[in-house]
Amino acid sequence: MTTSEVSSAGQWRGVDLGTRTVRYDERDAILYALAVGAHATDLDLVLEDRLRVLPTFALTLAQWAPDELGGRGGFDTATALHGSQTLEVRSPLPRAGELRLSAHVGEVWDKGRAAVFEVVVECEHFVATWSLFAPGSGGFGGDRGPSAPAAPEGTPDLTATLVTSPDQAALYRLTGDRHHIHIDPEAAARIGQPRPIMHGLCTLAATTIPLARAAGAHPADLTSLSGRFAAPMFPGDSAEIRAWGTRSDLSFDVRSGDASVVSGAHVTFA
Structure with missing residues (x-):
């Protein structure tokens, strides 16, 4: 579907956002680990010979997909907010390699004054879903979607x-x-x-x-x-x-x- 064919946020539901092959090496995975707080003493996160790639590194590899939806005009990139994120791990990421990622628009929820777009990216190693809150895009008659989960009660474990x-x-x-x-x-x-x-x-x-x-x-x-x-x-x-x-x-x-x-x-x- 092209931008000119979309008249409401709801019509983006299910739209294919394409595929992309991403490549990375040990240096990229180590830089990521340091960027999210790993220390020099965490040798299995920062040393090539022992490297275990943090699963959340997948989210940097897939960032192109929500950017693709914004670039196609799905939402106003100046006002949209990253509302929530999910990651499901299918298998560990290799230390280095080439991954072929496919992306599509999942659900589009109608919050009244805003819409929430789900962008789903998947490959053999993971499924990642961005939820993007887009003010001014609601009111198209769609489902409001799930409510926020209830906060846990009691003393933390x-x-x-x-x-x-x-x-x-x-x-x-x-x-x-x-x-x-x-x-x-x-x-x-x-x-x-x-x-x-x-x-x-x-x-x-x-x-x-x-x-x-x-x-x-x-x-x-x-x-x-x-x-x-x-x-x-x-x-x-x-x-x-x-x-x-x-x-x-x-x-x-x-x-x-x-x-x-x-x-x-x-x-x-x-």
């Missing part, structure tokens, strides 16, 4: 701390998402932020490293991940991770000060 570097967004943008709001104070000011903000996908992925350690798991053993982006986090800030469940199946949220940064989140480890 475990807690951890996410500590970010002042330079983390500058490093993470080298993995693919080079939007200026993550590096340029003037660009951040134009969206009402006092300084450049962390990438949502960086925050979500970075959370899985201390969370895995607190749960007695390895971050490379992640098998599924989901979360909603509730508020931005700033490079150099710390956040509290609260989790409910067992080592292999955890609901969690992330709070920085009084603000919820990631909500309704869930992770499983093998």
